[in-house]
Amino acid sequence: MRFPYSETVLEHFRHPRNVGKIEDADGKAIEGSPACGDMVSVYIKVDPKANTISDIKFESYGCASNIATGSIITELAKGKTLDEAKKITWKQASEALGGLPKIKAHCSVLAVEGLRSAIENYEERYGLVKEKKPTTVEIVRQRLKKVMNPMTGLSLARANLVRNIEVKDGTVRVVIDLPPDHQFAPTIKEEIIDKIEPLWDVKEVTVEFTE
Amino acid sequence: MLNRPIYLDNAAATRLDEQVLEAMKPYFFDIYAVATSEFGYSQGIEAQEALGRARGVLASNLGASPEEFIFTSGSTESSNIALKGVALALGKKKGKHIIVSKIEDFPVLHSARALEKQGFQVTYLDVDGDGFVDLDRLRDSITDETILASIQHANQEIGTIQEIESIGHICREKGVIFHTDATHTFTRVTLDVKKIPVDLITVSAHTIHGPKGIGGLYIRQGTQIAKWVDGGFQEFDLRAGLENIPGAIGFAKAVELVTEEENERFRAMRNRIIDRILTEIPNTTLNGHRWKRLPQNANITFHFVEGESVTLHLDMRGFAVNTGSACFSRSLEGSHVIFGMGGDHERAHGSIRFTFGRYNIMEDVDAVVQALAEVVQELRSISPLGKEK
Numbered sequence: 001m002r003f004p005y006s007e008t009v010l011e012h013f014r015h016p017r018n019v020g021k022i023e024d025a026d027g028k029a030i031e032g033s034p035a036c037g038d039m040v041s042v043y044i045k046v047d048p049k050a051n052t053i054s055d056i057k058f059e060s061y062g063c064a065s066n067i068a069t070g071s072i073i074t075e076l077a078k079g080k081t082l083d084e085a086k087k088i089t090w091k092q093a094s095e096a097l098g099g100l101p102k103i104k105a106h107c108s109v110l111a112v113e114g115l116r117s118a119i120e121n122y123e124e125r126y127g128l129v130k131e132k133k134p135t136t137v138e139i140v141r142q143r144l145k146k147v148m149n150p151m152t153g154l155s156l157a158r159a160n161l162v163r164n165i166e167v168k169d170g171t172v173r174v175v176i177d178l179p180p181d182h183q184f185a186p187t188i189k190e191e192i193i194d195k196i197e198p199l200w201d202v203k204e205v206t207v208e209f210t211e
Numbered sequence: 212m213l214n215r216p217i218y219l220d221n222a223a224a225t226r227l228d229e230q231v232l233e234a235m236k237p238y239f240f241d242i243y244a245v246a247t248s249e250f251g252y253s254q255g256i257e258a259q260e261a262l263g264r265a266r267g268v269l270a271s272n273l274g275a276s277p278e279e280f281i282f283t284s285g286s287t288e289s290s291n292i293a294l295k296g297v298a299l300a301l302g303k304k305k306g307k308h309i310i311v312s313k314i315e316d317f318p319v320l321h322s323a324r325a326l327e328k329q330g331f332q333v334t335y336l337d338v339d340g341d342g343f344v345d346l347d348r349l350r351d352s353i354t355d356e357t358i359l360a361s362i363q364h365a366n367q368e369i370g371t372i373q374e375i376e377s378i379g380h381i382c383r384e385k386g387v388i389f390h391t392d393a394t395h396t397f398t399r400v401t402l403d404v405k406k407i408p409v410d411l412i413t414v415s416a417h418t419i420h421g422p423k424g425i426g427g428l429y430i431r432q433g434t435q436i437a438k439w440v441d442g443g444f445q446e447f448d449l450r451a452g453l454e455n456i457p458g459a460i461g462f463a464k465a466v467e468l469v470t471e472e473e474n475e476r477f478r479a480m481r482n483r484i485i486d487r488i489l490t491e492i493p494n495t496t497l498n499g500h501r502w503k504r505l506p507q508n509a510n511i512t513f514h515f516v517e518g519e520s521v522t523l524h525l526d527m528r529g530f531a532v533n534t535g536s537a538c539f540s541r542s543l544e545g546s547h548v549i550f551g552m553g554g555d556h557e558r559a560h561g562s563i564r565f566t567f568g569r570y571n572i573m574e575d576v577d578a579v580v581q582a583l584a585e586v587v588q589e590l591r592s593i594s595p596l597g598k599e600k
Contacts, residue, residue: 001527003523003526003527004523005523010527013520013523014524014527016593019592019593020593021595030595037537037556037560038517038538039595039596040595041595059593059594059595060593060594060595061515061516061517061594061595061596062517062520062538063517063518063519063520063536063538063539064519064520064523066517066538067520067593104538107538184555
C-alpha cells in the first residue's frame with residue numbers, strides 16, 4: 001500500500017485529537033466556509049491567570065491534511081501561553097506531522113489561522129487587544145479576503161466583488177457587487193458580519209448588494 | 212480488512228482481460244512487422260490483414276464500414292483530431308464557430324479552448340440539473356459560421372446519457388458536423404451510425420478492459436476533416452504513425468468480450484449502490500439522471516464531508532473510488548461537471564464516483580456501502596456542518 005501522506009498525518013487523520021465544540025468557549029473562530037471548500041472551527045478555553053490555553057477543540061470539514069493539521073495544532077497549542085500559541089506557524093505544524101505536501105498548504109493553513117483567530121477573538125471579546133488600532137477600510141478589506149464566493153471559490157477581494165467599504169463612527173458599510181437575489185447573498189452577508197463584528201470598535205455592520 | 216482490494220474506478224482505467232493479452236501476444240513476438248501494402252513481405256501482409264480484421268470489428272460495432280474507422284493512441288487523440296481536424300478543414304472555408312457542452316471531458320473542452328486562442332469562437336452550452344444539454348439552446352446557438360458541435364454521448368463523471376439522436380438530427384438539419392465523445396458509452400450503450408446522424412465518434416480501449424494507448428475515431432464518409440498528425444500515409448492518410456497492431460488486436464478482442472449480460476450486471480450493481488446509499492445514508496444526493504445514465508456509473512454527494520477524506524479512508528480499507536473534490540485533483544479545481552450543472556463547491560466537494568467493471572461482483576457493492584456508512588459517519592462526527600437538527 002502506498003498512501004499519499006506521512007504516517008503521522010495518516011495517524012492524525014484516522015484518530016484526530018481534541019475533536020468537538022466547547023459550548024462555553026472563551027474564544028472561537030471559523031476559517032473557510034462550507035460552500036467553497038475546506039472549513040475549520042477552533043474553540044479555546046483560557047486560564048486567565050496564567051494566560052494559557054487550558055482547553056482546545058476543533059472541527060473540520062475538509063481533506064486529510066486539513067483534518068490532520070487541525071488535530072496537530074490542538075496538541076501544539078494546549079497549555080501554551082496565548083503569545084506562544086499565536087506564533088505557531090504552518091511550518092511547525094507541518095514538521096510535527098512529518099511533512100505535508102506543499103500543494104496542500106492552502107487547506108492546512110486554515111487550521112493554523114483558525115487557532116490565531118480564536119485567540120484574537122478571545123482578546124477582542126475580553127478587551128485585551130494590546131494596541132487598539134482603530135478599524136480602517138484597509139483592516140476591513142484584509143478581513144474580507146477570507147470571505148469566499150461559493151460559486152467560484154474565490155475570495156470576494158480576489159474576485160473584485162467588493163464595490164465599496166465605508167468605516168464611520170463604529171459603523172462599517174460594505175457594498176458587494178452581486179445582485180441581492182444572488183443564491184449565496186445571505187451566506188455571504190452572514191460571513192461578512194461574522195468577520196467584521198468582533199473588531200473592538202465596531203458597533204454595527206451593514207452589508208448591501210448592488211442592484 | 213478486505214481479502215482483496217475492490218477497485219471502483221473503472222471509468223479512469225480498467226484491468227486488462229487475460230484473453231485480450233493472449234490475443235495480443237502473437238503480435239509482439241511473431242507478427243511484429245510493420246503493416247505493409249499487399250505487395251510487401253509476408254509478415255507485413257499478415258500484419259496488415261490482422262489490422263484490417265481488428266478495424267472491421269471496431270467499425271461493425273458502430274454500424275460503420277471499416278474505411279470509416281481509424282485507430283489512434285486513445286480518446287484524447289481522437290477528440291483532438293475531431294475538433295482540430297474539422298477546424299483546419301473548414302475554418303477558412305465555412306466559418307470559425309464551434310459548439311461544445313460545458314461538461315465535456317478535457318480532450319474536447321481543452322481542444323476547444325486551444326482553438327479559441329487560434330481565433331475560433333466557441334459556445335459552451337449549459338446543461339440542466341441532471342446534466343442534459345437543452346436542445347432548443349443548441350438549435351439557437353447554431354449560426355451560418357458554425358462548423359462543428361461536439362457533445363458527449365455520456366458524461367465521464369455523472370454518467371448522464373445525452374439525447375444524442377435529437378442532437379444529431381439538429382446538427383444534420385443545419386449542416387453542422389457532429390462529433391460525440393463515446394469513451395464511456397462504447398459497447399455499453401448502443402450507438403449505431405446507420406440510425407443516429409453522427410459524423411465523428413471518439414472511442415477508447417482503456418475503459419473496456421483493453422490495453423491503454425489505443426483508441427479510435429469513427430469518421431463518416433464524406434466528412435470534411437483535415438489530417439492533424441502528419442507523417443506517413445497510415446490510417447487512410449488521416450493519422451500518420453506506425454500502427455499499434457497489438458493494441459488494435461487487443462482493442463478488437465476487448466470489444467468482442469463485452470456482452471449484454473455484462474451490461475445488465477453493471478446496471479444491477481449501479482441500481483443497488485444508488486438505492487442503498489440514498490436510503491441508508493442520510494444527506495446524500497445523486498448526481499446525474501437516475502435512469503438515463505451509464506450502466507456502470509453512480510455518483511453521489513455526501514453532504515458535510517469532503518471527498519478526498521472519504522477516498523483516503525476508503526483507500527485505507529482497500530477500496531479505490533474517485534471524487535470531484537478540488538482537494539483530490541491535480542489542478543486543485545473542483546469538478547467542472549458539477550459546477551456546469553449548477554452545483555456549488557459543496558456539491559462537488561463531497562461527490563464520490565463509483566464505476567463498475569468486469570471484475571466487480573454484487574458483494575463489492577455491499578462492502579463499499581458498509582464501509583461508506585462508517586467512514587461518512589466518522590467524518591461527519593468531526594465536521595462542524597450538519598449538526599443543527
